[in-house]
Amino acid sequence: MIRQKIVAGNWKMNGSVESITALVTDLLKADSSNSEVVVSPSFPYLHLVSTLCAQNDQIKLAAQNVSDKASGAFTGEVSASMLEDFAVKYVLVGHSERRSLYGETDDVVALKVQSLINKDFIPMLCIGETLEEREAGQTLAVCERQIKAVLDLLGVEAFNRIVIAYEPVWAIGTGLSATAEQAQAVHSGIRAFLASFSESVAQRVQILYGGSVKASSSRDLFAMPDIDGALVGGASLDAKEFLEIVKAAG
Numbered sequence: 001m002i003r004q005k006i007v008a009g010n011w012k013m014n015g016s017v018e019s020i021t022a023l024v025t026d027l028l029k030a031d032s033s034n035s036e037v038v039v040s041p042s043f044p045y046l047h048l049v050s051t052l053c054a055q056n057d058q059i060k061l062a063a064q065n066v067s068d069k070a071s072g073a074f075t076g077e078v079s080a081s082m083l084e085d086f087a088v089k090y091v092l093v094g095h096s097e098r099r100s101l102y103g104e105t106d107d108v109v110a111l112k113v114q115s116l117i118n119k120d121f122i123p124m125l126c127i128g129e130t131l132e133e134r135e136a137g138q139t140l141a142v143c144e145r146q147i148k149a150v151l152d153l154l155g156v157e158a159f160n161r162i163v164i165a166y167e168p169v170w171a172i173g174t175g176l177s178a179t180a181e182q183a184q185a186v187h188s189g190i191r192a193f194l195a196s197f198s199e200s201v202a203q204r205v206q207i208l209y210g211g212s213v214k215a216s217s218s219r220d221l222f223a224m225p226d227i228d229g230a231l232v233g234g235a236s237l238d239a240k241e242f243l244e245i246v247k248a249a250g
């Protein structure tokens, strides 16, 4: 099955009105691409970016997080219904920084996925193992456990509306990308795991790789049959580098 590639830039907690305006302006100058291009600013800049991109359907918007609660006394949280006021298509969920620094468990991540699916957003479900887990041979078991929490709550059909981002924790922000072969092995394992629940869902689901993706490594990654794009952190803050990655995706 042909799956459209997605190249998503996760800007994390970076940027200002000035720098984001300049970055988006540069991204909008690029030629159109067959891949879907997504950018993920911090909440305060969603409105700015959606306004800047309003005349151009080439760039889609992602939020970096969402609350698992619908509304109420949850200071500092942002609900899925609030995101409906912006042109948000995707929402990152379960990023390893959320899991490790803010204590998000598999169960909380699954609830966030549920709140997004209920509102017709597409969750980008981030999964991946730590270095210790990889060295202990637990890479796939960890990924499967993280996916299983969502499967148990929502069933396999939910994955028709979910994008998976495989991001080995040891490769995030370290400059140590997984090799294309290492990433492919995990992606195909994830797809096989989903296929044990539904072959058609497994064939359809887009699985992105994230972890120190650079223009120089992206072509090899995208040549792999089960790598359907990238979730790019640091390199997405540089328009030229990010656009090279978009180009490599075709």
Ligand SMILES: O=C[C@H](O)COP(=O)(O)O
Residues within 6 Å of the ligand: 010, 095, 167, 171, 172, 173, 174, 175, 210, 211, 212, 213, 231, 232, 233, 234, 235
């Ligand atoms: O969401 C993106 C990942 O955390 C990758 O970040 P990085 O490209 O800076 O390693």
